[in-house]
Amino acid sequence: MPVLTVFYIKLIVNLILTFGIIWTISRSDLFSKWQLEKDKLIFTLAFILLRLIPWIGIFLVLNEDPRGDIPFFFYKAEAAKKGGFVYRDFWSYHAPLYAYIISLPVWIWHNSRAIVLFMVFMETGILWLTYQTYKVKSAKALQLAVIYLMLPAAFMYILVDGQEEVWFWGAALLIWRYTIKKTENYEVGIGLLYALTLLTIKVTFIFLLPAMLVVVKRPVKMLLTMAAIGIPAIGFLYWQIGDLFLMPIQHTEQLMTPNLFSISRPWVELIFHINEKKSTMINWIGLLFTVFVPVYMAYKARHRHINEILPGIFIACFVCMMIFQASAMGAYVIAYLMAVLFEIIDIRKTRHVIILLALNWLTVVQPFIWVYIKQPAYLSPAMFANGSFLFEYVLQILNVACFFWILRETYRKVVITPNLAAA
Template structure:
């Protein structure tokens, strides 16, 4: 199917999903009743209607091939299934065990579609865990579940493109749940979950470590547990393949959109020319702000219990990553979108819903417009004389403003929870 046709279909799907979201937000009493009486049945119906049946229709009936990163996932999953050694025998920008995890469904169905089904299944498991956690806190948790399912970004990037970033929130949620169950002695458990995330998902999860260490009661204990798990693995990798295990870091050298650098580049280029030699410096500068802002938020409110702070700090960390890292793509919204819906959004607030829907539409539309127009780098203001360039640039600007709003909202949420009971 031609890429332009796929894009038009995505626009129609975005419109239908938005209409469904608006209907869902107006049925709070109905969803509250279902949550009290039949939540498991309704969750199953939701999964069937918004994930499984669309998967069957898109990939089995229509016969569409998976897009996005799935072909690359399939390449390394095949290599892992054949006994290849990660980084040495095949390329991977993920954690060392990720390729072996996504190779598991290939033993049952040797097809790239099996990887998409794995991603959908993992998203559903994480959403179920999220619902179970938040239904103890709010009567509209089931309604929030359906709102998330219907969000265009979640639908497109997980169901169609098979993205895995939502696993980040799964790891963070396990930490929250463990700290809730063990409110006084949680550092060892959180250290285990963090180390597992670094081994199974992506090295970029490390961005969350500095603010997390500032809010745990015994940071040294957590670091020692992580070291006990991670150092033997790193030692084994170095013994087998030398420094090839640093391959995931190379992925940070690519300049992507949208972020503060991509929208400020026309101004920056008035003073400094950005090329391949100095572009890695952008990520080092961005790294400072990516770590500094969430860490400041954590330090300022470190006396609060971890279960109050962790979800909002998680959102703030990866919102900062998307703002300040010049190599961060828009797809990373999936990493914290579920947390945003359950933790930060008021469905009755029109402004909240406007921002939520806007960033979801932009996450679907902007990458296509950017790639379809040959990935322009806005190094000169004269480029905006071309209408399509100006249009795509404005999409980036609005996206960045939405990320800033999410960051601000996460900070305000931390302040609001400052006076609330830790174990409400």
């Protein structure tokens, strides 16, 4: 199917999903009742209607091939299935265990579509666990779970493209639930979970660590636990493949959109030229802010228990990554979208709903347009004489504005609101 046709179909599906979200928001009383009486049934029906049936329609009925990163994931899964050693026998920009995990569905069905279905089941499991965590304190938890399944970004990036970034929230959720269950002496447990996450998903999960070390009561104990897992793992990798295990770090060199650098670059270039092939310093500066902002928030809220602020710190960390990292791209919104919906968005407020929908539409539309117009790097404001460039640039600005709004609301929830309540 032609790329433009796929895009137009995505727009139509996005419109249908948006109407579904608006209807769901208008039926709060009904969903509150369902949450008390038949939440498992409603959740299962929503999964079947909004994930399983569309997957069958796209990949079995229409016989479409998976897009996005799935072909590369399938390459890694095949190599892992054949007994290849990660980084040495096949390329991977993920943690060492990731390729072996996504190879599991390929053992059952040797087809890249199996990986997409696996991602869908993983996302649904994380959503169910999120719902179970929030339903004890919110009568809208089931309603939010159904809304999430209709969010255009989640629908497109996971159901169609098989993105795995939602696993970040899944890992943070497990750590958070552990601190809820064990309010004291939790450092060994979360240190173990954190170390396993770094071996399983992506090294970028390390961005959350400095902020967590600020709010845990015994940071050294947590670090020692992580070291007990991490040092032997790194030693084993180095013994087998030398420094090839550093391969995931190389993936951070490519400049992407939308982020603060991509929208400021036309004006920065008026002062000095940016060499894209030597952009390491830009990412290091972005990394500084990505780590500093969540650490500052954690420091301001250090008097609160970690189980009160961990979701907010997690959101702040990964939204900062999308704002400040020049290598960040729109698909990364999947990392914290579920957490934002349950933790930050108030569906009773029109502004919250509008920004949530705008973020989802922008995240789906902007990357396609950027790629379609040949991924321009805006080196001068004069480039905006081209209407296509100007339109895509405006979409980037709106997208980054949504990120800043999420960061502001998260800061309010973690730092300001508790202080006002105590005043």
